Amino acid sequence: xxxxxxxxxxxxxxxxxxxxxxxxxxxxxxxxxxxxxxxxxxxxxxxxxxxxxxxxxxxxxxxxxxxxxxxxxxxxxxxxxxxxxxxxxxxxxxxxxxxxxxxxxxxxxxxxxxxxxxxxxxxxxxxxxxxxxxxxxxxxxxxxxxxxxxxxxxxxxxxxxxxxxxxxxxxxxxxxxxxxxxxxxxxxxxxxxxxxxxxxxxxxxxxxxxxxxxxxxxxxxxxxxxxxxxxxxxxxxxxxxxxxxxxxxxxxxxxxxxxxxxxxxxxxxxxxxxxxxxxxxxxxxxxxxxxxxxxxxxxxxxxxxxxxxxxxxxxxxxxxxxxxxxxxxxxxxxxxxxxxxxxxxxxxxxxxxxxxxxxxxxxxxxxxxxxxxxxxxxxxxxxxxxxxxxxxx
Amino acid sequence: xxxxxxxxxxxxxxxxxxxxxxxxxxxxxxxxxxxxxxxxxxxxxxxxxxxxxxxxxxxxxxxxxxxxxxxxxxxxxxxxxxxxxxxxxxxxxxxxxxxxxxxxxxxxxxxxxxxxxxxxx
Numbered sequence: 001x002x003x004x005x006x007x008x009x010x011x012x013x014x015x016x017x018x019x020x021x022x023x024x025x026x027x028x029x030x031x032x033x034x035x036x037x038x039x040x041x042x043x044x045x046x047x048x049x050x051x052x053x054x055x056x057x058x059x060x061x062x063x064x065x066x067x068x069x070x071x072x073x074x075x076x077x078x079x080x081x082x083x084x085x086x087x088x089x090x091x092x093x094x095x096x097x098x099x100x101x102x103x104x105x106x107x108x109x110x111x112x113x114x115x116x117x118x119x120x121x122x123x124x125x126x127x128x129x130x131x132x133x134x135x136x137x138x139x140x141x142x143x144x145x146x147x148x149x150x151x152x153x154x155x156x157x158x159x160x161x162x163x164x165x166x167x168x169x170x171x172x173x174x175x176x177x178x179x180x181x182x183x184x185x186x187x188x189x190x191x192x193x194x195x196x197x198x199x200x201x202x203x204x205x206x207x208x209x210x211x212x213x214x215x216x217x218x219x220x221x222x223x224x225x226x227x228x229x230x231x232x233x234x235x236x237x238x239x240x241x242x243x244x245x246x247x248x249x250x251x252x253x254x255x256x257x258x259x260x261x262x263x264x265x266x267x268x269x270x271x272x273x274x275x276x277x278x279x280x281x282x283x284x285x286x287x288x289x290x291x292x293x294x295x296x297x298x299x300x301x302x303x304x305x306x307x308x309x310x311x312x313x314x315x316x317x318x319x320x321x322x323x324x325x326x327x328x329x330x331x332x333x334x335x336x337x338x339x340x341x342x343x344x345x346x347x348x349x350x351x352x353x354x355x356x357x358x359x360x361x362x363x364x365x366x367x368x369x370x371x372x373x374x375x376x377x378x379x380x381x382x383x384x385x386x387x388x389x390x391x392x393x
Numbered sequence: 394x395x396x397x398x399x400x401x402x403x404x405x406x407x408x409x410x411x412x413x414x415x416x417x418x419x420x421x422x423x424x425x426x427x428x429x430x431x432x433x434x435x436x437x438x439x440x441x442x443x444x445x446x447x448x449x450x451x452x453x454x455x456x457x458x459x460x461x462x463x464x465x466x467x468x469x470x471x472x473x474x475x476x477x478x479x480x481x482x483x484x485x486x487x488x489x490x491x492x493x494x495x496x497x498x499x500x501x502x503x504x505x506x507x508x509x510x511x512x513x514x
Binding site for chain 2: 256258278283285286
């Protein structure tokens with residue numbers, strides 16, 4: 001049987017989840033991550049595989065309603081079953097064929113093992129089970145992981161990374177054959193969500209992060225982040241876009257950008273679209289249009305022309321009104337009269353924590369440090385957890 | 394006769410076609426060269442956005458391997474805008490009433506743009 005994740009890009013990376021393997025969705029508590037497991041289960045239900053979805057802290061009815069909300073009518077499939085650990089937990093008799101009282105961990109363990117015998121793909125919310133059944137449930141979970149391997153089934157789990165004991169995190173992390181981490185992009189508020197493969201032990205895969213939006217109905221949809229490159233006239237925005245991009249095109253006339261520059265960049269596992277704006281005041285309506293839905297801003301300034309800084313700041317204000325993160329690229333550092341980043345910070349009255357990166361766009365110097373700085377702000381939380389797992393190579 | 398008044402004459406002749414509410418000759422980088430526009434229209438913005446529109450359309454078309462487009466026509470229930478190249482340095486943009494006869498107007502715009510091209514090179 002061929003089991004897939006049903007998640008965009010992820011399936012292209014890993015092809016399938018081989019029989020006997022466990023894939024864990026490692027979810028940051030700030031993110032609505034249940035949908036990943038639901039999408040995986042539904043995709044395989046549609047393919048005709050026997051799938052079971054375990055619920056413990058949410059009623060089966062709510063789970064089914066949520067499936068429905070995403071347009072996944074699992075109820076209509078005979079090869080789908082709910083494993084109900086909820087009803088008896090709250091003191092109701094269960095209507096479902098597979099149910100147990102989660103306060104009796106042996107009962108739960110026995111049930112899950114039976115389900116594993118009967119079904120091809122099963123989903124277990126590990127962290128919720130630990131929440132309800134306590135730390136002692138971890139030995140049951142360990143035995144289930146082992147059984148999956150023995151019986152050649154596929155286990156999908158979710159682990160919401162609250163501060164559980166390190167021991168538990170390590171057990172779950174080590175036993176999972178693949179881990180997909182799901183987190184948020186922060187800057188004062190959460191700007192977006194991403195998921196990324198951080199571990200897979202059956203294939204050589206480069207780590208990749210994908211930004212996503214939830215669509216109802218539809219589920220997880222990958223999208224490409226848009227970064228706005230703006231700055232005063234003649235600061236070198238187009239040169240910058242062309243220098244960092246794999247492919248780029250410009251709409252420029254008589255040496256100045258009249259509509260936009262567009263560049264696409266594959267960098268550190270991210271697909272990024274760069275949109276360069278015109279710099280002259282008469283094009284300001286375009287600036288606001290291009291700024292919509294951007295995830296970050298790169299402000300390019302000519303370090304030799306402090307008289308253009310007020311305009312630079314005004315442009316920044318008009319595109320960052322929603323609190324978008326930004327970095328400043330101090331361009332033309334190859335010229336002798338260029339101001340240093342700290343002089344620019346002083347002259348522009350920029351906060352201490354705003355990165356100002358010295359670059360020479362025409363010589364291609366320092367340009368990727370600008371992208372790094374912006375990614376750092378955007379996915380800083382991702383990096384903190386980077387060493388949590390080893391990515392097998 | 395100054396270059397400017399010669400260009401303005403071209404716009405005046407164009408207006409005699411009828412149904413033309415405003416017209417302008419704009420440098421490719423979006424600066425106003427000559428205009429026949431009523432005072433309640435922001436001529437500078439009209440000029441800049443015309444250059445943006447035509448520039449973006451030209452790039453979109455050439456990227457698809459379909460060559461440089463002859464013109465961009467934008468239609469709304471309140472009127473039409475036609476932007477066309479007038480040589481390498483300039484473009485001609487015209488705003489019409491909603492019921493304008495586009496066929497006749499396109500013909501006149503074609504003639505006018507060639508005259509602009511001759512003057513501006």
